[in-house]
Amino acid sequence: MKKLFLTAIFALSSFVLLAQVRTPQSSPSSTLEQVVGLTTIKINYSRPSAKDRTVFGSLVPYGANWRTGANANTTVSFDENVKIEGQNLAKGTYALYTTPKADSWDVMFYKTTDNWGLPKTWIDADVALKVSVPSESSSRHIETFTISVNSISNDDAFLNLEWEKTLISLKMEFFTKDVVLSSIESALSGPKAADYFSAAQYFYQSNADLSKALVWVNKALDINLQDGKDAPFWYLRQKSLIQAKLKDIKGAIATAKLSLASSIKAGNTDYEKMNNDSILEWSKK
Numbered sequence: 001m002k003k004l005f006l007t008a009i010f011a012l013s014s015f016v017l018l019a020q021v022r023t024p025q026s027s028p029s030s031t032l033e034q035v036v037g038l039t040t041i042k043i044n045y046s047r048p049s050a051k052d053r054t055v056f057g058s059l060v061p062y063g064a065n066w067r068t069g070a071n072a073n074t075t076v077s078f079d080e081n082v083k084i085e086g087q088n089l090a091k092g093t094y095a096l097y098t099t100p101k102a103d104s105w106d107v108m109f110y111k112t113t114d115n116w117g118l119p120k121t122w123i124d125a126d127v128a129l130k131v132s133v134p135s136e137s138s139s140r141h142i143e144t145f146t147i148s149v150n151s152i153s154n155d156d157a158f159l160n161l162e163w164e165k166t167l168i169s170l171k172m173e174f175f176t177k178d179v180v181l182s183s184i185e186s187a188l189s190g191p192k193a194a195d196y197f198s199a200a201q202y203f204y205q206s207n208a209d210l211s212k213a214l215v216w217v218n219k220a221l222d223i224n225l226q227d228g229k230d231a232p233f234w235y236l237r238q239k240s241l242i243q244a245k246l247k248d249i250k251g252a253i254a255t256a257k258l259s260l261a262s263s264i265k266a267g268n269t270d271y272e273k274m275n276n277d278s279i280l281e282w283s284k285k
Helices: 002-020 176-188 191-203 211-228 233-245 249-266 269-283
Strands: 027-038 039-046 077-078 082-083 088-089 092-100 104-110 127-150 157-173
Touching: 027 127, 039 127, 039 157, 077 211, 088 127, 092 127, 092 157, 104 157, 127 269, 191 211, 191 233, 211 233, 233 249, 233 269
Parallel strands: none
Antiparallel strands: 027 039, 039 077, 077 092, 082 088, 082 157, 092 104, 104 127, 127 157
16 A cells, blocks of 8 residues: 555656656747837747758748748737838737748738637738838848847838848838827817816825816816717716715715716616615715
C-alpha cells in the first residue's frame, strides 16, 4: 500500500513539473504602439526569423497570400481615419495580409481579425483596402521579420515591413489638421449638454457643491430644449436626486414625475421603477 502511495505521489509530482514547463516561442509576439499627430497606431504580430532559409520566393512563395508574420493574425489598429497610399481607410482594427511578388507586394487590410493565419475562406467583401507597392532590396540582412512606423511627422508616416533583404513601405496620411480644427471649434463653442450633465453627476456622487450641481444639470436641460430636444429622462432623474439632497423635496418630486413620464414614453422600465420608488419615498417626508 505504501509503495502504491509513493508511486502515486511521484506520478503527480511529474505531472505538476511538466505542467510548469515553459519554452520560448519560435516566433515571439510583439506589440508596437505609435502616435502620429493625434492618431494612435497599434500593431500586434509574431516575428519569425530566417534561420539560414531563403524567405521570399521559397519559405514565403511569390504570388500567394501570406499571413504577414506568424501564428495568429497580424493586426493593425487606427483610432482615427487614415489614408494608405492615397486611399481612405476607416478607423478600426484590421488583419494585415500581403501577397509578396518579386518586384511588388499587394497589401490588404482585412476586416476579420480572429483567424489563425489566413482565413479558411477568403471573403473579398472583408477587404477594407488593397494597395500595391514596390518592393525594395536592402543591403543589410534583416534576420527577424520587423514591422515599424518611421519618418513620422504630424500629418504622415511610413509603415515598413522588412525581412531578409526585402523592404516594403506604405505611406500613411493622417487627418491631423481636421481633428485639431474640430477640437478648437468644439472648445470655442462652449460645453455641450453632456458636459454639464457629467459635471453635475460627478458633484452629486462625490458630495461636492450641490448648488453648482443643480446649476449645471439645469444648463444641460436648457441646452437640450434650445436644440429642440426633449429633456432626457436620465437628466431629469439626476436633477431630482440633487434637489432631494438639497432638501427641496417638493421640487424633487415634481422633477421625478417629469422623469417618470419621459421614461415611460421611452419604455425604460428601470428608470420608471426608480422614479416611482423615489416619489413614494419622498412623499413620506
